[in-house]
Amino acid sequence: MKTLVIVIHPDLENSVINKRWIEELNKYPEKYTIHDLHALYPDEQIDVAHEQELVAAHDKIIFQFPFYWFNCPPFLKRWLDLVLTHGWAYGKGSGYKLAGKKVALSIAAGINEEDYRSGGRYKYTLKQLTAPFEITFDYIKADYKPLFAFYGAEHDATEARIEESTKDYISFLGEM
Numbered sequence: 512m513k514t515l516v517i518v519i520h521p522d523l524e525n526s527v528i529n530k531r532w533i534e535e536l537n538k539y540p541e542k543y544t545i546h547d548l549h550a551l552y553p554d555e556q557i558d559v560a561h562e563q564e565l566v567a568a569h570d571k572i573i574f575q576f577p578f579y580w581f582n583c584p585p586f587l588k589r590w591l592d593l594v595l596t597h598g599w600a601y602g603k604g605s606g607y608k609l610a611g612k613k614v615a616l617s618i619a620a621g622i623n624e625e626d627y628r629s630g631g632r633y634k635y636t637l638k639q640l641t642a643p644f645e646i647t648f649d650y651i652k653a654d655y656k657p658l659f660a661f662y663g664a665e666h667d668a669t670e671a672r673i674e675e676s677t678k679d680y681i682s683f684l685g686e687m
């Protein structure tokens with residue numbers, strides 16, 4: 512079954528990392544369904560039923576986005592609030608529609624990896640900062656997997672590093 516890659520990037524055209532990852536994923540249409548939320552919903556009016564059907568039809572789901580202000584883009588939070596509803600994704604009688612589905616994050620972080628340490632400049636690891644996602648997906652009984660990250664997009668996004676991360680991303684998805 513194909514992997515659903517939900518892309519949440521407010522300016523994908525000017526992206527470096529996320530745009531390159533999508534270019535690579537598009538080479539394998541038999542493996543990946545690319546779902547660009549901003550392209551589909553420029554007014555951010557989400558078709559909840561469509562999103563639920565799409566998510567339900569895939570066994571592996573990746574949320575791919577840039578990490579800024581130590582969080583996800585607000586449109587992803589809106590998507591989570593609207594799509595993962597009580598009675599569908601969780602709660603009595605819901606059937607937990609995402610139960611057992613493999614879910615992971617794929618993040619492009621502007622800050623260097625060494626700054627994301629408990630003793631580092633920003634005091635927390637990226638894993639710690641994304642813990643609410645892990646808890647959310649555990650709560651709806653999905654199978655949350657460790658995140659994939661590109662660090663240093665603002666400081667060290669050389670073509671060689673981007674290409675290496677692209678290969679690593681494809682490997683990460685294959686191992687999910």
